[in-house]
Amino acid sequence: MQNRYGFKIVVTLGDSFDSEINGYHHQAVKGFVIDRNVRHSCNSGEAMMFISLIEPASRWGRSLGILLSGREVCFIEELIAVEEIETILTHGLDTMGETVVAQRIQAFFMRVAEKFPALPPERMDDRMGPVISYIDQNLSKNIDLSEVANLAYLSSHRFRHLFTEQIGLPFTQYVIWQRLKKSIYAVASGEMTLGEAVEVFGFTDQAHFSNAFKKTFGVFPRAFLQTSHIVLQVCVEKE
Numbered sequence: 001m002q003n004r005y006g007f008k009i010v011v012t013l014g015d016s017f018d019s020e021i022n023g024y025h026h027q028a029v030k031g032f033v034i035d036r037n038v039r040h041s042c043n044s045g046e047a048m049m050f051i052s053l054i055e056p057a058s059r060w061g062r063s064l065g066i067l068l069s070g071r072e073v074c075f076i077e078e079l080i081a082v083e084e085i086e087t088i089l090t091h092g093l094d095t096m097g098e099t100v101v102a103q104r105i106q107a108f109f110m111r112v113a114e115k116f117p118a119l120p121p122e123r124m125d126d127r128m129g130p131v132i133s134y135i136d137q138n139l140s141k142n143i144d145l146s147e148v149a150n151l152a153y154l155s156s157h158r159f160r161h162l163f164t165e166q167i168g169l170p171f172t173q174y175v176i177w178q179r180l181k182k183s184i185y186a187v188a189s190g191e192m193t194l195g196e197a198v199e200v201f202g203f204t205d206q207a208h209f210s211n212a213f214k215k216t217f218g219v220f221p222r223a224f225l226q227t228s229h230i231v232l233q234v235c236v237e238k239e
Contacts, residue, residue: 005169005177005216007054007064008034011076011085011108013093014047021073030085031076033064038072050089050105055177056168060109063116079115127152128166139179139201145171176212179203184213188225 011031019026021040034040036056042049054060068074076085088108093101130151135143148171149159163171183197195206203209213221 005053005173006036006056007061007068009050009052009054009076009112010034010042011050011089012044012047013050013089014044014091017042017044017047017049019043026075029075029077030082033067033074033076033079035068035072040073048093050093050108052105052109053181057166060113061168063113066117067115076112079112084111125162125166127154127162131163132167135175135178139175139182140199141202143175143202176216180209180213180216183209184221184224187221194221 009031012029016028016030019029019032019040019042021032021034022038031050054064056062056065085108088104088111090104093104096104131148134148134151145160146156149156152159152162154162160171163174167174169177179201183194183201183203186192186197186200187194192200194209198206198209203212210220210222213219213224217224
């Protein structure tokens with residue numbers, strides 16, 4: 001599989017696992033942070049896995065980019081002792097309530113954040129605020145780049161470059177990412193059926209959604225939902 005739209009953190013909630021990353025085999029791994037567009041697979045047997053996708057333009061995404069500094073992967077053991085990981089992300093975490101799970105995940109993130117380098121000050125371009133809001137509010141519609149560029153008072157060409165620079169993803173990829181993210185959470189949380197989410201979040205049909213999901217995450221959405229015990233949207237601010 002590969003993750004096209006964000007950094008990924010993978011940690012086992014049980015025994016270590018074997019992984020293959022861009023053709024290289026790694027044995028007895030506890031977890032890793034991996035860059036976008038890096039092919040990888042994990043063989044965890046029956047062990048549960050904690051997987052987090054981090055948006056590149058977020059504070060966490062910027063920190064992970066600096067942490068990797070051109071590397072494809074950073075193994076979690078480089079950041080936290082295995083014993084500490086097992087204390088925070090304990091066996092059986094998947095059987096606990098969502099509140100407890102969210103608290104444990106936040107604790108894990110905050111511990112990882114201690115290893116992050118200091119970020120230089122960065123201010124989002126003021127024109128991006130209305131653009132992001134417009135995209136978020138119109139996911140059920142066809143979102144035309146030239147129309148959104150007008151909101152930022154820019155030509156399509158200049159807007160395309162500014163958007164990628166500010167958000168960390170090309171415009172079209174970002175829109176697809178938002179549609180996928182909101183769809184899968186709505187279905188996993190029981191708010192919508194898969195068919196309803198496909199319609200609400202702007203996919204042509206279930207085949208379009210499934211193909212986009214498979215292309216992004218390497219698995220089809222039904223397989224993902226069947227094997228994912230808890231799906232959360234967690235916002236963690238690094239102090």
